[in-house]
Amino acid sequence: MTAPELALVLVGFGHVGRRFVRLLDEVAERLDFEWRVVAISTRRHGSVVDADGVDVDRARSLVESGQPLGRLDSEPRERSGLDVIRQVARLLPDEAAEGRLVLVESTILDIDRGEPALSHVRAALEAQMHVVTVNKGPAAFAYDELESLAEAVDREFYFEGAVMDGVPVFNLVREAMPVVRVDGFRGVINTTSNFVLSALEQGQPLDQAVREMQARGIAEADPSLDIDGWDAAAKTAALVNVLMGGSMTPHQVQRTGISEVRAGDVKAALASGRRIRLVARASRHDGSLTASVEPELLTADDPLAGLADTENALYLTTDLLGEIGIVQRSGDLTQTAYALLSDISRISLRLRDWTER
Amino acid sequence: MTAPELALVLVGFGHVGRRFVRLLDEVAERLDFEWRVVAISTRRHGSVVDADGVDVDRARSLVESGQPLGRLDSEPRERSGLDVIRQVARLLPDEAAEGRLVLVESTILDIDRGEPALSHVRAALEAQMHVVTVNKGPAAFAYDELESLAEAVDREFYFEGAVMDGVPVFNLVREAMPVVRVDGFRGVINTTSNFVLSALEQGQPLDQAVREMQARGIAEADPSLDIDGWDAAAKTAALVNVLMGGSMTPHQVQRTGISEVRAGDVKAALASGRRIRLVARASRHDGSLTASVEPELLTADDPLAGLADTENALYLTTDLLGEIGIVQRSGDLTQTAYALLSDISRISLRLRDWTER
Numbered sequence: 145m146t147a148p149e150l151a152l153v154l155v156g157f158g159h160v161g162r163r164f165v166r167l168l169d170e171v172a173e174r175l176d177f178e179w180r181v182v183a184i185s186t187r188r189h190g191s192v193v194d195a196d197g198v199d200v201d202r203a204r205s206l207v208e209s210g211q212p213l214g215r216l217d218s219e220p221r222e223r224s225g226l227d228v229i230r231q232v233a234r235l236l237p238d239e240a241a242e243g244r245l246v247l248v249e250s251t252i253l254d255i256d257r258g259e260p261a262l263s264h265v266r267a268a269l270e271a272q273m274h275v276v277t278v279n280k281g282p283a284a285f286a287y288d289e290l291e292s293l294a295e296a297v298d299r300e301f302y303f304e305g306a307v308m309d310g311v312p313v314f315n316l317v318r319e320a321m322p323v324v325r326v327d328g329f330r331g332v333i334n335t336t337s338n339f340v341l342s343a344l345e346q347g348q349p350l351d352q353a354v355r356e357m358q359a360r361g362i363a364e365a366d367p368s369l370d371i372d373g374w375d376a377a378a379k380t381a382a383l384v385n386v387l388m389g390g391s392m393t394p395h396q397v398q399r400t401g402i403s404e405v406r407a408g409d410v411k412a413a414l415a416s417g418r419r420i421r422l423v424a425r426a427s428r429h430d431g432s433l434t435a436s437v438e439p440e441l442l443t444a445d446d447p448l449a450g451l452a453d454t455e456n457a458l459y460l461t462t463d464l465l466g467e468i469g470i471v472q473r474s475g476d477l478t479q480t481a482y483a484l485l486s487d488i489s490r491i492s493l494r495l496r497d498w499t500e501r
Numbered sequence: 502m503t504a505p506e507l508a509l510v511l512v513g514f515g516h517v518g519r520r521f522v523r524l525l526d527e528v529a530e531r532l533d534f535e536w537r538v539v540a541i542s543t544r545r546h547g548s549v550v551d552a553d554g555v556d557v558d559r560a561r562s563l564v565e566s567g568q569p570l571g572r573l574d575s576e577p578r579e580r581s582g583l584d585v586i587r588q589v590a591r592l593l594p595d596e597a598a599e600g601r602l603v604l605v606e607s608t609i610l611d612i613d614r615g616e617p618a619l620s621h622v623r624a625a626l627e628a629q630m631h632v633v634t635v636n637k638g639p640a641a642f643a644y645d646e647l648e649s650l651a652e653a654v655d656r657e658f659y660f661e662g663a664v665m666d667g668v669p670v671f672n673l674v675r676e677a678m679p680v681v682r683v684d685g686f687r688g689v690i691n692t693t694s695n696f697v698l699s700a701l702e703q704g705q706p707l708d709q710a711v712r713e714m715q716a717r718g719i720a721e722a723d724p725s726l727d728i729d730g731w732d733a734a735a736k737t738a739a740l741v742n743v744l745m746g747g748s749m750t751p752h753q754v755q756r757t758g759i760s761e762v763r764a765g766d767v768k769a770a771l772a773s774g775r776r777i778r779l780v781a782r783a784s785r786h787d788g789s790l791t792a793s794v795e796p797e798l799l800t801a802d803d804p805l806a807g808l809a810d811t812e813n814a815l816y817l818t819t820d821l822l823g824e825i826g827i828v829q830r831s832g833d834l835t836q837t838a839y840a841l842l843s844d845i846s847r848i849s850l851r852l853r854d855w856t857e858r
Contacts, residue, residue: 171821174680311825312677319676320669322846323531324839447828450807459830464528464839468668469828471804473816482681482821489679497854 148495149178150488151195151239153232153273155185155225155264156250157207159361160278160305163481164248165200171485177492182236184213185228187251192217193228195235225251225260226267233271240272243299243495248484249277252364255374255394258285269293269301276487278305278480280375283382285393300491305483307333307379308456311472315486317387317460324464326387328427331458332451333379335475336363336370337402337422341439342452344410345419361477362454373401373422376437380424387460388426390433398436405439413441419449427461505852506535507845508552508596510589510630512542512582512621513607514564516718517635517662521605521838522557528842534849539593541570542585544608549574550585552592582608582617583624590628597629600656600852605841606634609721612731612751615642626650626658633844635662635837637732640739641751657848662840664690664736665813668829672843674744674817681821683744685784688815689808690736692832693720693727694759694779698796699809701767702776718834719811730758730779733794737781744817745783747790755793762796770798776806784818 154161161184168179180197190212192198198216206213214220223231229247239245247268251261258281265282268275269290275282282290283303294301307313317326332338336357343353354371357363369375377397384390384397402422413420419442426435442449447469451457459469472479511518518541525536537554547569549555555573563570571577580588586604596602604625608618615638622632622639626647632639639647640660651658664670674683689695693714700710711728714720726732734754741747741754759779770777776799783792799806804826808814816826829836 167821171680310822312673315677316669316673320672320843322843322850323528324843325531445807445809447807447830450802450804452802457826459828464524465667465829465836466833467830469814469826469830471814471816471826471828472822473804473824473826476823479822486677486679486681493679 147176147178148492149244150492151182151232151236151245152179152248153183153229153245153268154181154248154250155228156252157184157186157189157203158250158252159477160250160480161248162204162207163477164250164484165204167478167481167485176489176496183228183232185223185225186213190214190220191223191228193231193235194218225264229264229267229271229273233273243272243274243498245271245273246488246491247273247275249275249279250484251279253279253281253378255369255378258282262286265290265301266293269297269299272297272299274300274491276302276484276491278483279303280306280378280382283386284378287382287385288391300494302487302490303382304487305480306382308458308470308472309475309479310482310486311456311470311479312486313383313458313470314386315490316470321462321465324462326460326462328425328461329383329387329458330423330425330448331456332421332448333424333456333458334370334373334376334422335454335456336367337373337376338451338455339453340371340402341405341410341420341422344405344407345414350407362475371401371403373399373437376422376424380426380435380437384426384433384435388428388433392433392435396435398434398438400438402439417444418442419444421448421451423448504533504535505849506601507849508539508589508593508602509536509605510540510586510602510625511538511605511607512585513609514541514543514546514560515607515609516834517607517837518605519561519564520834521607521841522561524835524838524842533846533853540585540589542580542582543570547571547577548580548585550588550592551575582621586621586624586628586630590630600629600631600855602628602630603845603848604630604632606632606636607841608636610636610638610735612726612735615639619643622647622658623650626654626656629654629656631657631848633659633841633848635840636660637663637735637739640743641735642738644739644742645748657851659844659847660739661844662837663739665815665827665829666832666836667839667843668813668827668836669843670740670815670827671743672847673827678819678822681819683817683819685782685818686740686744686815687780687782687805688813689778689805690781690813690815691727691730691733691779692811692813693724694730694733695808695812696810697728697759698762698767698777698779701762701764702771704764707764719832728758728760730756730794733779733781737783737792737794741783741790741792745785745790749790749792753792755791755795757795759796774801775799776801778805778808780805
């Protein structure tokens with residue numbers, strides 16, 4: 145079998161995007177596809193398009209030293225992520241038609257509307273690109289529309305990294321649990337909140353814990369998305385839409401963050417053998433779906449109670465397998481970057497199946 | 502797409518086999534394949550072969566009332582599981598050539614040699630059948646040989662039910678964690694031992710706990726396979742062989758069961774906030790693999806310590822995803838039967854891909 149040759153369009157080139165291209169190099173001998181980066185678009189460092197392949201090492205150096213990517217472009221210009229996606233589609237019509245163009249999306253989420261990721265995904269699918277994204281927005285705000293569009297153009301739309309980094313959640317259910325119906329879930333899926341609650345248990349102040357998460361690249365510059373429960377609500381909506389056939393936005397998830405949780409509450413809970421955790425949950429009753437994110441007081445024997453620091457877990461309630469859990473013991477940039485890699489690997493598998501026919 | 506029509510050969514028709522055929526009926530409208538049972542072979546109730554389809558409801562009634570299956574056969578005769586497999590292959594050469602014959606294996610394991618399952622799997626693959634089994638023996642004793650044979654004849658050999666019932670372990674890694682390397686694991690994977698240890702914590706005697714597990718169809722008639730750690734050792738060997746590229750039998754797993762664990766030890770551990778659990782583990786050092794099953798004293802914050810009663814969990818150490826866990830909160834016959842169903846669903850998916858070409 146010949147390894148498919150993929151042309152990657154990187155929209156977003158922050159910590160995750162840059163770790164992703166390094167990871168591709170690190171595990172190159174294990175990959176079942178060949179790849180080149182044909183475009184990189186950033187919010188603050190401009191963009192570069194080169195159908196023959198961008199020098200990715202130089203692109204990383206430029207961004208990391210605060211210089212514009214346009215230096216690598218033969219015709220540098222101002223253009224948005226959407227412009228870059230459309231330009232690549234025009235430049236590489238054969239790759240587009242053969243399904244060898246892949247948008248790799250890792251921009252920062254606007255929680256109000258799921259943008260700009262949502263528009264990037266839509267434009268890429270319309271241009272016959274496959275899409276992989278670590279962004280929660282598209283699946284949280286418009287899963288039905290985007291999945292239908294992907295089917296109509298016969299391309300893939302994957303987003304494993306939207307929840308629990310590269311730990312398989314969506315692919316677990318889709319690929320490894322056929323026929324099973326998911327009736328609900330409970331989980332701890334916001335790392336920053338869990339780290340903060342663990343820190344409060346140990347007597348550390350909240351703002352110090354948040355700063356540590358920011359320094360590790362896990363919390364956003366604006367930590368309110370985490371602390372107010374928005375990040376967990378977006379993930380919850382994505383899970384409801386994809387795993388339970390829902391049609392929900394983050395705004396429809398009942399939401400209470402941890403900003404009202406006091407250090408005294410956390411310590412009192414601990415003293416009585418219990419824990420406060422930010423719990424995301426959803427359930428189906430009489431055909432309708434409800435979802436919430438809120439701090440809960442958990443007894444010691446609750447599997448979510450034992451999750452400390454950067455641990456995440458999701459427990460699915462199913463009809464044929466009872467309750468099953470998937471647990472992430474620690475998270476870092478490599479795992480987020482791996483999410484993109486695993487999604488691309490699935491696309492590559494499909495292309496190999498095609499070429500065998 | 503046309504749903505593939507599968508002809509199933511059931512070798513073993515005990516609790517699991519009978520639950521499996523009922524489950525197929527219960528979820529019929531969700532399946533992407535059609536099926537008929539063309540043969541059933543049992544150890545104590547004879548066998549039946551009918552290329553047009555066995556009346557499965559009557560077969561269940563006969564076995565459950567202690568009567569021989571030969572009553573359903575136009576030419577009843579004495580024959581082994583191997584005889585039945587070979588007879589079906591002769592009767593249905595077109596189905597065999599088209600990859601529509603599936604051996605559904607659920608016999609009882611002989612821990613010394615992995616028989617009779619191993620011979621059943623080998624014979625079925627040689628006869629161009631796909632194989633699905635809940636049996637640990639084949640993957641624990643001869644994974645390399647059988648996987649090579651399956652590749653040579655272009656058929657599938659699946660065994661998701663060998664560990665943690667239908668909760669995906671093998672398919673999780675194979676389908677949802679591409680490129681990732683598994684460097685080791687730790688798990689609680691023998692339900693009877695965990696139930697007994699939990700019962701001892703609550704002051705219940707060992708033999709009473711074992712009888713309860715037997716009544717629920719979870720412990721074997723001969724509980725020594727569970728109590729002496731053989732069941733966990735067989736699962737450990739299967740995990741090492743499949744997930745870590747090993748070539749080990751259960752006899753090469755360092756093994757200590759729970760028969761030496763005293764109620765006093767369990768209670769003393771509990772009094773100091775700890776737990777004794779039967780832990781299966783494996784690791785890779787300098788290219789060589791070691792594996793063990795033994796009771797371990799775990800601190801309260803160990804994710805395996807919190808597993809009570811019939812809970813199972815497996816934590817994988819990986820290079821790209823750190824440590825990730827899959828947890829089964831409870832197990833029953835439906836979940837074991839589902840393992841067979843999910844494996845067949847994968848085969849059906851492959852057949853659909855073929856017919857689309």
